[in-house]
Amino acid sequence: METRKQKDETGVAVTETRGVDVARLERELSAMWRENVEESEGTAAGEAGVTRVCVANLIVFAPPVEGRDGIDALLEEVTAHTPCRAVVLLADADADAAALDAYVSTRCQPGPRGAKQICGEQVTIEAAGRAVENLATAVEPLLVPDIPTFLWWKDIPHYEDKLFARLVELSDRVVIDSASFDHPLPDLRRVARLVGEHPRLALSDLNWGRLTTWRNLLAGFWDVADYREHLDRLDTVEIEYTRPAAAPDQTAAQALLLAGWLASRLGWELAAAERYSPANVEAETFRLSAAGREFTLSLRAVEGAGEESSITVREVRFARVGGEAEFHTRMSRDQTKLETGARVGGAQSVGRVVSYEARTEGERLSREMALLARDRIYEEAVAAVVRIIESPRGS
Amino acid sequence: MSATTLDNPLRAGIRLERTTEPCVVVIFGATGDLTKRKLIPALYRLVQERLVPAEFAVVGASRTEMSHEEFRARMRDAVAQFAEGGIGDEQVWNSFAEKLHYATLDIGTAEHYGPLAELLTRIDAERGTQGNRLFYLSTAPSLYSEAVAQLGRAGLARSERGWVRVIVEKPFGTDLESARQLNREIHQHLDERQIYRIDHYLGKETVQNLLVFRFANGIYEPLWNRQYIDHVQITNAETVGVEGRGGYYEKAGVVRDMLQNHVFQVLSLVAMEPPASLDAEAVRDEKIKAMTAARPFTPERVRADCVRGQYGAGAINGQGVPGYREEEGVAPDSATETFAMLTMYFDNWRWSGVPFYLRSGKRLAKRVTEIAIQFKSAPHQLFGQEMMEQVTPNQLVIRIQPDEGITLRVAAKVPGQVTRIRDVNMDFRYGASFGVKLAEAYERLIFDCLLGDPTLYARTDMTERGWELVMPILEEWAATKSDAPFPNYEAGTWGPRASDDLLEKAGRHWRRP
Numbered sequence: 008m009e010t011r012k013q014k015d016e017t018g019v020a021v022t023e024t025r026g027v028d029v030a031r032l033e034r035e036l037s038a039m040w041r042e043n044v045e046e047s048e049g050t051a052a053g054e055a056g057v058t059r060v061c062v063a064n065l066i067v068f069a070p071p072v073e074g075r076d077g078i079d080a081l082l083e084e085v086t087a088h089t090p091c092r093a094v095v096l097l098a099d100a101d102a103d104a105a106a107l108d109a110y111v112s113t114r115c116q117p118g119p120r121g122a123k124q125i126c127g128e129q130v131t132i133e134a135a136g137r138a139v140e141n142l143a144t145a146v147e148p149l150l151v152p153d154i155p156t157f158l159w160w161k162d163i164p165h166y167e168d169k170l171f172a173r174l175v176e177l178s179d180r181v182v183i184d185s186a187s188f189d190h191p192l193p194d195l196r197r198v199a200r201l202v203g204e205h206p207r208l209a210l211s212d213l214n215w216g217r218l219t220t221w222r223n224l225l226a227g228f229w230d231v232a233d234y235r236e237h238l239d240r241l242d243t244v245e246i247e248y249t250r251p252a253a254a255p256d257q258t259a260a261q262a263l264l265l266a267g268w269l270a271s272r273l274g275w276e277l278a279a280a281e282r283y284s285p286a287n288v289e290a291e292t293f294r295l296s297a298a299g300r301e302f303t304l305s306l307r308a309v310e311g312a313g314e315e316s317s318i319t320v321r322e323v324r325f326a327r328v329g330g331e332a333e334f335h336t337r338m339s340r341d342q343t344k345l346e347t348g349a350r351v352g353g354a355q356s357v358g359r360v361v362s363y364e365a366r367t368e369g370e371r372l373s374r375e376m377a378l379l380a381r382d383r384i385y386e387e388a389v390a391a392v393v394r395i396i397e398s399p400r401g402s
Numbered sequence: 403m404s405a406t407t408l409d410n411p412l413r414a415g416i417r418l419e420r421t422t423e424p425c426v427v428v429i430f431g432a433t434g435d436l437t438k439r440k441l442i443p444a445l446y447r448l449v450q451e452r453l454v455p456a457e458f459a460v461v462g463a464s465r466t467e468m469s470h471e472e473f474r475a476r477m478r479d480a481v482a483q484f485a486e487g488g489i490g491d492e493q494v495w496n497s498f499a500e501k502l503h504y505a506t507l508d509i510g511t512a513e514h515y516g517p518l519a520e521l522l523t524r525i526d527a528e529r530g531t532q533g534n535r536l537f538y539l540s541t542a543p544s545l546y547s548e549a550v551a552q553l554g555r556a557g558l559a560r561s562e563r564g565w566v567r568v569i570v571e572k573p574f575g576t577d578l579e580s581a582r583q584l585n586r587e588i589h590q591h592l593d594e595r596q597i598y599r600i601d602h603y604l605g606k607e608t609v610q611n612l613l614v615f616r617f618a619n620g621i622y623e624p625l626w627n628r629q630y631i632d633h634v635q636i637t638n639a640e641t642v643g644v645e646g647r648g649g650y651y652e653k654a655g656v657v658r659d660m661l662q663n664h665v666f667q668v669l670s671l672v673a674m675e676p677p678a679s680l681d682a683e684a685v686r687d688e689k690i691k692a693m694t695a696a697r698p699f700t701p702e703r704v705r706a707d708c709v710r711g712q713y714g715a716g717a718i719n720g721q722g723v724p725g726y727r728e729e730e731g732v733a734p735d736s737a738t739e740t741f742a743m744l745t746m747y748f749d750n751w752r753w754s755g756v757p758f759y760l761r762s763g764k765r766l767a768k769r770v771t772e773i774a775i776q777f778k779s780a781p782h783q784l785f786g787q788e789m790m791e792q793v794t795p796n797q798l799v800i801r802i803q804p805d806e807g808i809t810l811r812v813a814a815k816v817p818g819q820v821t822r823i824r825d826v827n828m829d830f831r832y833g834a835s836f837g838v839k840l841a842e843a844y845e846r847l848i849f850d851c852l853l854g855d856p857t858l859y860a861r862t863d864m865t866e867r868g869w870e871l872v873m874p875i876l877e878e879w880a881a882t883k884s885d886a887p888f889p890n891y892e893a894g895t896w897g898p899r900a901s902d903d904l905l906e907k908a909g910r911h912w913r914r915p
Contacts, residue, residue, distance in 0.1 A: 231530060273411055347456055349530070
């Protein structure tokens with residue numbers, strides 16, 4: 008058995024013991040906690056000991072290419088916001104030899120001004136070859152009872168995968184990130200199917216979380232009584248986005264989700280598809296209708312510096328013909344701010360600039376871990392965009 | 403949530419935050435301390451959090467002559483100094499600063515309200531604020547009535563197309579009669595639904611969590627009564643003295659300053675029955691029902707169940723501090739109480755016979771506000787006296803500030819071959835479990851007012867009931883002020899010995915927070 012202790016420059020203390028089998032992990036963790044407490048009691052005044060906190064189980068599934076370092080860094084952020092028991096699964100199903108190896112560690116964040124450190128714990132399991140198939144059976148006994156369990160599937164969901172299915176059964180909520188989809192539309196279709204087939208499954212999409220500020224600002228226009236009537240009389244809706252790094256020849260998942268959200272909330276249906284071609288996504292234009300009134304939705308790819316960024320939507324515009332009303336929300340070039348503007352008739356434009364907080368993946372994951380119920384608005388958005396964009400192709 | 407947000411199909415979905423309707427916030431007393439320390443930082447935070455719309459503006463109003471630009475510069479300094487995150491992004495600040503305006507206004511001068519009305523009309527046209535107004539009276543309390551009357555006479559207490567709300571700061575009156583008089587005068591121009599009497603304690607996260615804790619958990623409410631609870635302690639302790647406000651404090655004292663408003667609000671949340679809904683009026687109805695059941699104080703009860711105190715010189719955090727009578731603006735023979743302890747009873751089925759011990763004071767050992775629910779001992783001492791000697795009855799402590807959280811003290815076996823029992827704490831701390839910064843009380847309360855939600859504001863009947871309850875205490879203490887053995891506690895302690903003695907006579911003792 009090999010034990011390693013370290014404290015990085017941010018003050019995060021990590022104690023690791025490797026080479027133990029899964030059944031002994033709990034005992035090893037208990038020993039580590041005792042050691043942490045004993046160590047903290049011996050520290051100088053001001054470092055007031057440790058508090059073990061566990062508000063959730065977090066199962067992280069990552070393909071071998073992810074590597075431990077990135078996940079460890081991310082879990083440090085998660086612990087800071089949501090102390091939990093993390094069970095990290097690094098699986099290489101293609102390996103020839105079956106192997107199962109595990110590590111345990113405690114992860115402590117210094118408390119403010121000498122307050123107790125807040126500590127979570129982590130179990131990392133590396134599985135290879137056929138051992139991957141039975142990985143879920145190693146996970147279940149490690150989950151702390153009576154607290155919510157989240158599965159962060161850090162890969163494109165393999166819906167037919169037995170492991171995925173088992174882990175979904177163990178979880179109260181599954182977190183995915185559609186920004187990593189290499190075929191956003193077909194992958195969203197699979198998400199829609201997954202949700203439809205698992206009525207108890209609560210699904211989170213980090214990419215949907217990135218749109219929350221956008222949705223809030225766009226909805227904000229129609230909170231204003233003087234603007235509200237224009238929502239039902241729009242002539243054009245334009246969504247501009249930069250091409251996603253994961254799928255440079257595809258429509259960005261964020262643009263699709265935003266279009267789906269508008270369509271589902273506002274009852275949009277397809278009137279006619281003027282043009283749709285996944286191979287040429289400069290501008291896809293859809294003729295839609297709602298309450299018997301037709302209008303145009305455009306999804307337009309624009310050049311931008313943010314291609315590697317997880318924020319791909321650049322601007323959303325709503326307009327009525329003849330300049331009667333125009334509303335827009337636009338991302339700044341440096342992607343730190345959103346600017347809004349509303350102009351009705353001849354009045355001057357009323358707008359504002361608000362910060363767009365670029366959250367890290369860990370922060371976004373923590374926010375998702377505050378939620379348990381199904382996000383029906385997301386589910387309906389996915390279903391709507393799949394329905395609208397796929398309809399002409401199937402007809 | 404306001405009617406317009408309900409009418410907005412894009413607002414559906416719990417993950418979208420509530421935002422307010424377009425409006426103008428007018429701050430009377432815009433050059434005062436509260437404006438720069440709390441109000442503008444809170445409003446800027448709401449802007450940063452995107453909780454107010456673009457169609458939003460702030461007008462500072464005060465007697466000082468000042469341009470809009472000067473006001474913006476002052477408020478920028480205030481935000482830089484007092485807002486937790488400072489200015490943050492310059493463009494976001496600039497966008498907010500454009501919405502800041504200033505009006506020179508003497509509250510008592512009727513001619514000043516015409517230009518204010520014109521400014522508000524212009525802002526409505528330019529910024530789309532739709533005639534909605536929130537007037538924040540951050541002025542001397544003696545001006546509240548005059549300010550409302552002037553607003554009424556100028557036609558500003560009503561809006562042709564929007565709403566008008568008025569936030570009134572504490573203190574709301576100085577005694578029962580003045581509170582009633584103030585209510586009468588304000589009601590001449592405003593409906594009760596327009597009046598928001600602020601008590602910043604109600605904006606604190608843990609106070610709000612009291613409702614959730616009591617009524618969202620199935621396990622506590624069945625125990626929340628005379629059958630299981632021995633007594634309740636509410637401690638509201640400050641380490642600071644009068645901080646240069648000796649003149650004000652001499653006329654106030656801790657009962658007027660803290661107990662009859664903040665502590666009573668907290669008390670009512672502990673003692674109330676479950677409301678039928680979370681509707682503001684339903685919650686406030688239950689709070690006043692509980693306070694109506696509070697047993698009135700008679701002179702005899704004041705002498706038997708209450709303790710007053712005034713601090714002498716002592717030390718706080720190792721630093722020597724002067725006694726109250728040595729503070730600036732304080733009479734050398736002052737009889738003003740800086741500490742008060744009250745024993746309260748509620749004459750109803752739930753609380754019959756259960757004492758509620760309340761204490762509040764300045765220059766106490768530690769800054770802390772907490773509620774401690776002391777449960778009764780187990781009915782049968784199965785483990786014998788020797789084993790139980792280190793064990794005290796179960797206690798539930800709800801910490802309001804600082805370090806907000808909830809602790810449940812339970813007995814547990816000490817590991818070993820023999821059975822020994824010791825108290826252990828089950829701890830929930832906001833900071834640890836949610837990892838988020840708690841919103842400032844003013845931020846939450848102003849936001850609620852903008853949304854038109856008065857749940858966390860005091861209603862007329864509650865303010866008057868608070869005064870009704872404390873008036874006999876104030877009168878008895880005033881009548882016997884020459885008997886007050888002041889100073890009777892050393893700064894940096896937990897108040898006068900008599901406060902401990904009163905509990906000890908009942909076989910109880912104050913918890914050391």
